[in-house]
Amino acid sequence: MSRRxxxxxxCLVIASIVIQVSLIPVFVRPPFKPDLxxxxxxxxxxxxxxxxxxxxxxxxxxxxxxxxxxxxxxxxATFLISxxxxxxxxxxxxxxxxxxxxxxxxxxxxxxxxxxxxxxVMFTSTPGIAYSMLSDVFPRLLVNAFIASIVAAFPGxxxxxxxx
Numbered sequence: 321m322s323r324r325x326x327x328x329x330x331c332l333v334i335a336s337i338v339i340q341v342s343l344i345p346v347f348v349r350p351p352f353k354p355d356l357x358x359x360x361x362x363x364x365x366x367x368x369x370x371x372x373x374x375x376x377x378x379x380x381x382x383x384x385x386x387x388x389x390x391x392x393x394x395x396x397a398t399f400l401i402s403x404x405x406x407x408x409x410x411x412x413x414x415x416x417x418x419x420x421x422x423x424x425x426x427x428x429x430x431x432x433x434x435x436x437x438x439x440x441v442m443f444t445s446t447p448g449i450a451y452s453m454l455s456d457v458f459p460r461l462l463v464n465a466f467i468a469s470i471v472a473a474f475p476g477x478x479x480x481x482x483x484x
Contacts, residue, residue: 321372333380336360341387351459354467357384358432361399362425363471365406366415377403394439398432405431418472425468429461 321329336356344353357380364373364380381399385392406424413420437453440446471477 321368329376333357333360333383337383337387351456352463353460354463355384355429355460356467357381358399358428358464359425359468359471361403362406362421362428362468365403366410366413366421366424370407373407374400374403391440391444394436395432397439398435401435402428402432416478418469418477421472421477422465422468426461426465429464430457433457433460 340353340356361377361380364376368376378396378400381396382393384395384399388395406428433453433456437450440449440453
């Protein structure tokens with residue numbers, strides 16, 4: 321990742337955190353909040369190398385945990401596992417496809433919620449956690465897919481990242 325790409329990535333992550341933590345909760349009801357860091361992680365998984373993307377996926381998950389107030393490490397583990405699964409298939413796929421990006425974000429959203437639910441049921445004794453998490457699956461899936469389709473419509477989405 322070149323310096324210019326790294327600086328752009330840092331600015332994008334900071335802007336996403338500010339939007340996700342301070343702006344979206346004011347205007348959007350909880351089940352319809354998009355997970356912007358998950359969309360960035362899927363983009364990284366489809367475009368970046370394993371050596372660069374895996375630590376960044378884990379870091380994005382940790383930032384998501386810190387900002388959301390959930391158990392520290394829950395989203396980090398989910399993001400890292402999702403990154404590894406996507407990366408194992410991304411070499412055989414056309415990673416510049418907008419449809420693939422939207423479908424991957426939808427799949428990772430569903431898999432991430434399932435993995436988070438599984439980990440929370442195994443390691444906590446919170447009553448009613450399954451109902452509260454499962455009631456948000458469909459709206460969250462649609463909103464994340466919509467955000468991914470907006471990202472895929474940006475000019476330059478189908479261009480490869482520069483490697484230096």
